[in-house]
Amino acid sequence: MNAPGFAVRDLTVVLGRGKRAARVVRGVSWSVEAGATLGVVGESGSGKSMTVLASAGLLPPPAAVTGSALLGGRDLLKLSRRELEGIRGRRLGFVFQDPMTSLNPLLTVERQITEGIEEHLGATRRAARDSARVLLETVGIPDPDRRLDAYPHQLSGGMRQRVMIAIALSCGPDVLIADEPTTALDVTTQAQILDLVRERQERTGMAVVWISHDLAVVGGLADDVVVMYGGQVVEQAPVETLHSAPAHPYTRGLLGARPVLGRRRDQLTAIPGTPPDPRALPSGCVFFDRCPVKGDPRCETQVPDLVEVGRRHFARTFCPEDQ
Amino acid sequence: MRSEPGPGTGQDAQSVPLLDVRNLCVRFPGPREGRHRSWVHAVEDVSFAVDRGQTLGLVGESGSGKSTIGNALTRLVPPTSGTVHLDGQDVLAARGAPARELRRRIAMVFQDPYASLDPRRTAGATVREPMDVHRMLSGRAERNRRVAELLDLVGLVRETAARYPHELSGGQRQRVSIARALAADPDLVVLDEATASLDVSVQAQIMNLLRELQGELGLTYLFVSHDLAAVEHMSHHVVVMYLGRLMETGTTDHLYTRPAHPYTQALMSAVPDPDPATERNRERILLGGDPPSPLDPPSGCVFRTRCPLAVDECAGPVPQTTVSANHFAWCIRTGESLSPERLRRFVH
Ligand SMILES: Nc1ncnc2c1ncn2[C@@H]1O[C@H](COP(=O)(O)OP(=O)(O)OP(=O)(O)O)[C@@H](O)[C@H]1O
Numbered sequence: 001m002n003a004p005g006f007a008v009r010d011l012t013v014v015l016g017r018g019k020r021a022a023r024v025v026r027g028v029s030w031s032v033e034a035g036a037t038l039g040v041v042g043e044s045g046s047g048k049s050m051t052v053l054a055s056a057g058l059l060p061p062p063a064a065v066t067g068s069a070l071l072g073g074r075d076l077l078k079l080s081r082r083e084l085e086g087i088r089g090r091r092l093g094f095v096f097q098d099p100m101t102s103l104n105p106l107l108t109v110e111r112q113i114t115e116g117i118e119e120h121l122g123a124t125r126r127a128a129r130d131s132a133r134v135l136l137e138t139v140g141i142p143d144p145d146r147r148l149d150a151y152p153h154q155l156s157g158g159m160r161q162r163v164m165i166a167i168a169l170s171c172g173p174d175v176l177i178a179d180e181p182t183t184a185l186d187v188t189t190q191a192q193i194l195d196l197v198r199e200r201q202e203r204t205g206m207a208v209v210w211i212s213h214d215l216a217v218v219g220g221l222a223d224d225v226v227v228m229y230g231g232q233v234v235e236q237a238p239v240e241t242l243h244s245a246p247a248h249p250y251t252r253g254l255l256g257a258r259p260v261l262g263r264r265r266d267q268l269t270a271i272p273g274t275p276p277d278p279r280a281l282p283s284g285c286v287f288f289d290r291c292p293v294k295g296d297p298r299c300e301t302q303v304p305d306l307v308e309v310g311r312r313h314f315a316r317t318f319c320p321e322d323q
Numbered sequence: 324m325r326s327e328p329g330p331g332t333g334q335d336a337q338s339v340p341l342l343d344v345r346n347l348c349v350r351f352p353g354p355r356e357g358r359h360r361s362w363v364h365a366v367e368d369v370s371f372a373v374d375r376g377q378t379l380g381l382v383g384e385s386g387s388g389k390s391t392i393g394n395a396l397t398r399l400v401p402p403t404s405g406t407v408h409l410d411g412q413d414v415l416a417a418r419g420a421p422a423r424e425l426r427r428r429i430a431m432v433f434q435d436p437y438a439s440l441d442p443r444r445t446a447g448a449t450v451r452e453p454m455d456v457h458r459m460l461s462g463r464a465e466r467n468r469r470v471a472e473l474l475d476l477v478g479l480v481r482e483t484a485a486r487y488p489h490e491l492s493g494g495q496r497q498r499v500s501i502a503r504a505l506a507a508d509p510d511l512v513v514l515d516e517a518t519a520s521l522d523v524s525v526q527a528q529i530m531n532l533l534r535e536l537q538g539e540l541g542l543t544y545l546f547v548s549h550d551l552a553a554v555e556h557m558s559h560h561v562v563v564m565y566l567g568r569l570m571e572t573g574t575t576d577h578l579y580t581r582p583a584h585p586y587t588q589a590l591m592s593a594v595p596d597p598d599p600a601t602e603r604n605r606e607r608i609l610l611g612g613d614p615p616s617p618l619d620p621p622s623g624c625v626f627r628t629r630c631p632l633a634v635d636e637c638a639g640p641v642p643q644t645t646v647s648a649n650h651f652a653w654c655i656r657t658g659e660s661l662s663p664e665r666l667r668r669f670v671h
């Protein structure tokens with residue numbers, strides 16, 4: 001296992017210019033080692049997708065991206081388009097939330113899987129078809145021979161997502177980035193897909209970045225979890241720590257908001273209000289408006305730093321102890 | 324065929340449930356194969372009832388027929404057979420004025436508040452529309468006053484009335500949809516994945532709101548969802564469906580503490596536990612593959628192609644079996660639950 005892992009350093013994304021500029025990712029850093037899984041959680045609009053899209057050079061020019069994205073000692077943000085294309089699909093596999101927009105409706109499943117294998121690995125058409133069949137089998141698609149000739153619209157949502165994963169895995173990537181790949185799927189299909197990725201990771205030692213808006217989904221998969229809010233990392237910790245001793249009021253809110261099977265409560269602890277507008281961010285703590293704690297005079301005026309509050313545990317709040 | 328009062332009815336067998344659905348079948352025309360027309364068996368022989376002021380949760384995988392049931396109740400799709408009664412009145416047979424009145428009494432909230440709100444209409448106009456349609460209250464001024472009250476009720480500031488959908492967040496849009504659903508003063512609200520497209524934190528806001536409204540207004544809900552934890556949180560009774568059929572029904576407490584049907588057990592076991600330590604060590608039943616096509620459902624028990632307990636007899640008729648009072652399962656091996664030893668053979 002000598003896969004390199006993946007890291008983003010001080011990543012910033014600004015969309016648009018001047019007064020209307022939206023600062024959607026603000027100085028995000030995290031890393032994931034080979035064989036490990038990083039969970040990224042946070043509600044919609046918190047900048048999860050923008051972070052990973054920017055790190056893979058997938059944002060078109062009007063987006064201003066700074067910082068770095070390191071894969072095997074190389075900064076992806078400094079590579080030419082050509083070089084990047086050689087890395088994406090080959091060493092970096094991507095799975096998006098909506099497989100319909102990322103699969104080509106005009107190509108058969110076979111073509112979409114074999115394209116990368118032929119291009120990146122120089123396989124013959126025949127050999128590529130064989131690997132495609134094996135891949136479909138590994139991602140749990142019944143009757144793979146028939147499915148190879150199918151078009152995306154002939155597959156169910158769960159099957160399309162499994163095809164996406166087959167494509168992402170086709171060249172044996174060092175890093176798999178999965179952006180809410182199971183959000184639209186049934187729990188049964190989700191369980192199949194989580195298992196599949198775990199199994200594959202055990203065999204190949206790839207690093208995995210798994211994005212979700214639901215902490216429970218990354219619980220059984222991730223080693224470390226990053227919680228994003230308003231374009232920033234507000235907490236980062238090993239998954240067990242995050243669950244047993246969340247330090248940021250937002251993380252505690254997320255944990256309390258989800259109903260848990262077999263543990264009925266009368267009221268869910270909803271987080272009131274809505275996330276901040278990235279075009280008009282508050283001058284103090286980004287969570288100030290919705291925070292039930294607000295336990296420090298600086299909350300309203302100063303942006304808290306991401307500080308170490310425990311072993312490998314960081315939180316961006318002035319009041320990490322106030323439960 | 325069952326024709327006793329469906330599961331979901333309260334203890335009191337004498338009282339008329341607010342909603343009583345019996346032997347509902349909905350089939351859609353499928354593709355033509357030669358001279359034969361195939362049929363999508365979306366809902367097959369489904370019966371249940373809901374008492375006033377209660378919530379019935381309808382849960383199952385995608386394609387199990389949940390939305391089709393909601394759509395049949397609100398007459399958005401025509402049922403093939405079966406009956407639906409609201410407060411003792413036949414919903415499907417009604418025509419003219421009584422039909423309109425029944426339509427007023429059943430409201431619907433959909434999954435995606437973005438798609439279900441008219442982008443060119445202000446929130447106020449959207450909420451007022453059902454009152455306009457049903458000619459409620461006298462005059463526009465009074466209706467607008469009611470709009471303000473409704474917005475209040477769902478936790479929106481009155482100024483929201485002037486806003487367009489794109490100016491609202493997902494949670495705010497769903498609150499507008501709920502206000503609109505309440506505008507015609509319904510008895511029953513069908514909530515079809517009403518929280519599914521929302522963030523966890525906003526889902527909690529909306530679920531809390533729905534429960535408050537139920538307490539205040541005595542509303543009856545049909546809570547359609549594929550989220551088992553959300554259904555447990557919201558419902559008094561639960562109906563589990565697979566491929567258009569009932570698998571198991573019961574009070575929420577019974578069904579969630581002692582699921583008797585292998586499908587329910589598999590569904591519950593697929594839900595990740597938020598505690599990572601528990602999640603990593605627990606044994607799970609993994610269902611392989613996907614549900615079969617509703618064009619050509621398996622004979623007998625439709626779950627048998629994926630059921631870990633399936634035996635030859637499962638291809639024959641499947642009777643309703645009683646697990647306990649008000650708790651039923653459609654499985655010939657009800658009670659032989661997936662014991663730990665049995666389970667181990669199916670964990671992956
Ligand atoms: N208008 C229609 N014409 C043909 N088939 C239909 C139609 N509406 C629904 N179906 C089919 O009926 C079955 C039940 O669909 P339904 O939408 O009720 O499922 P559901 O349980 O609500 O699923 P989901 O969780 O995906 O919303 C599916 O096989 C679906 O493809």
Ligand SMILES: Nc1ncnc2c1ncn2[C@@H]1O[C@H](COP(=O)(O)OP(=O)(O)O)[C@@H](O)[C@H]1O
Nearest residue numbers: 015024042043044045046047048049050051278
């Ligand atoms: N194509 C786009 N144009 C303008 N703003 C966008 C676009 N895509 C995303 N955004 C904005 O960027 C911010 C972060 O979005 P995103 O990274 O997609 O969030 P997440 O993945 O966490 O839901 C949000 O405020 C969102 O509205």
Ligand code: SF4
Nearest residue numbers: 285291294299317318
């Ligand atoms: S810094 Fe203050 S406002 Fe921000 S999360 Fe901490 S307590 Fe809340």
Ligand code: SF4
Nearest residue numbers: 624627630637654655
């Ligand atoms: S009837 Fe047979 S196939 Fe169906 S759920 Fe019961 S054991 Fe499984």
Ligand SMILES: [Mg+2]
Nearest residue numbers: 048049179180
């Ligand atoms: Mg996203």
Ligand SMILES: [Mg+2]
Nearest residue numbers: 389390391515
């Ligand atoms: Mg539906």
